[in-house]
Amino acid sequence: MRWIVFIILAALLPLVAGEYYVNLSSQIVIFAVFAASINLLLGYGGLPTLGHAAYLGVAAYFSALLQLKLHYAHWLAAPLAVAGTTAMGCAFGLIALRATGLGFLMLTLALSQVLWGTAYRWVSMTDGDNGLRGLQRPMPFGLDLNQAMPFYYFTLVVGVIAIWLMARFVNSSFGATLKGARDQPRRMEALGYDVWLIRWITFVYASFWGAVAGLLFVYYHKYIHPVSLSLANSAEGLLAVIAGGSGTLAGPIVGAAIVLLLKNWASAYIERWNMLLGFVFVVIVVFMPEGVVPGFQRLWKRFVSRT
Amino acid sequence: MLFLLAAGFSLIFGLMRIANLTHGALFMLGAYIGVTVMRYVPNLWLAALAAGVAVALFGGLLERFILRKLGGNVLGQVLVTLGVAFIIADACLVGWGGDPIPIPTPPTLQAPVRMAGFVFPAYRLAVVVIAVAVAIVLYLLMERTRLGAMIRAGVDDPQMASAVGIPVSRLFTIVFCLGAALAGAGGVIGGPIMSAYPGLDSDMLPLALIVVILGGVGSLLGAFAGAFITGFVYTFGVALLPDLAYVILFLPMIVVIAFRPRGLFGKFAA
């Protein structure tokens, strides 16, 4: 029920807020999809990943390159970009899942760093540090998305569908087995579950949504630069999940909002966003490890039980 | 040079199960500190020593006050080290500016050396020699001294070690400082080859990761082998396919992991 209210409020936003805030909200939705895809792995799968920006970035670059070099229209470029990125996710999953826990983390980090470095150095394809510009937004059903408000609604629709599908996923039978594998992998094996396969499927699914977020990202900015593949970007996504609370669906969304708002507010005053990011990381991990949403849920329960 | 970087990382990861993502940043910090020191004392080796000590101090503080609080919360430790890495990176940017600062090669080692028909830059040879020397010292430390024995006991079974009276938490701090010192000194020693520039940390960190994953966690021999193989492959890769050299860097690691999840000489699967 709360979701419907939230969606309605979100839909009404452009009617009351100015263009700046509408654009900011689009960014929040995109980031929320990204964070939610990370949460599939971290919160529900128990697999912390530091390389998720790889899927966002690769999908963005894929789409951009298909557009610029091959002049593909969006209805063709988009599915190709997502499919290609997801295929990459399949391969990366095979490698990263040779380990769990810290090893998995380091492998995902290493893999995404390859792509990051390649994006900088493969100048013939990616134009390196200049990034790729001059991109167009898609025109679904002939609608022009170049204005803030129509793009916001487009993003909102895609975002809602994405979160809804992810919600169905984690609440399904498979989702139950994923959570079981997170909590007691040995026990799950002894009950007949192929834990590796469960994790790999989740990995691929998460990379799919990371790719979708990447498409939205490149549509919004109309520009892509290797920094989007960086560790900092993956870390921001991870921070959003942790800040909001990793075990819930709402957590990454709240976290995404918090991180983006903080970033926007802070960059007006502070030049060095990375340092602030670092500080926030340290503070949240040390003082608020379970995140904002579970904290609020706890307070809410206590409040309700008292009245 | 890679070895110096990797050995510290492997030590910290192997002993304390902490993936110290600050390591690259510590390397860079060391390099920058070295730059400043060398403005006053134009001696590379002293600068390396100074940087090593300074970074070790920093590492010790980090471990003692922050990492200690998160004992057992592995993800938390990783995130905190990541956060600190960001802080250091930006602080260096503020402190030393955005332009790369070269570190001059010591004058005695500037001439190339002839050996077995090949010409090598003398400094690079010196770095290799230093790496080997450090490796030997670390090996002796681990295998022959009481300190080393205590550390090894701490790696294998921290609870048992502490029950036997080994000051495990103080050892952890020492190990962390040692690893940090290696990184810091390594930053200066690597200076003439790499210079000090913003982004050095992001370039170095994945290299450290590759070397350690490839060579295996907790094993000095692994760090050495990993560094050697990686350096070798990279040099060849850069020569053959410059655009994709970065990908080639990761290939040995990926191949090894596919067949042996614990790396070449690792004590446990990461």
Added chain:
Amino acid sequence: MEALRIQNLKKAFGGLPAIADVSLAVEAGERRLIIGPNGAGKTTLFNLLTGDLPRDAGSIELFGAEVSRLATHSRVHMGLARTYQIITLFPKDTLEHNVALSLLGLSRSRWSMFGRLPQHFYAEAGAVLARVGLEAAAKRPIAEVAYGEKRRVEIAMALAQKPRVLLLDEPLAGLSREERAQVKGLIAGIPRETTVVMIEHDMDTALDLADRITVLHYGRVIVEGTRAEVVADPKTREVYLGH
């Protein structure tokens, strides 16, 4: 027909042979008890049987099929089930959910990514819990029930899969006298379609339940036979009393 046949199984950790050379055969429907002093290799043997540990050498046959190369979950699909010495359930989930997960493990529905866990799993879980006398607690989280009840849930989860061979690792450990009687009754009531192999230290209770007994010591089978034979054998006394 032999339910379980182990031949020349070996497993060493570093230089230490945990299982030096074990061969044994369990008939279908039999209740076999494995005893031995601490460190004899009993739990290691179970780990080798389920595939939690890879063997160094030897073969394991389940109803004639060689399983030693199969992953744990594959062996489970061939009818093997196990309980653990340390209770490893899902503490925040209800008893019902725990048993439902067990039932789901062998079902095709476990791959379904769209719909919620079908209600019939929960209904069946309720029935399983009723059989062990725990239907009243079905909707309570595991963390809230007593240790003895957790133990019964664990056994119930294994039984829910209607296994052909059930491995019970110290099912009576840490239980009070009444709880032990309850669990003993549970085990005694397992239908003969399931072959039961049990590790236990509690001699009095366990000896009653077993058809045949295998005594392990330092990774080898020292004595094997019926209760009377084993009790009478001087080697048994040697192993336990040291002379």
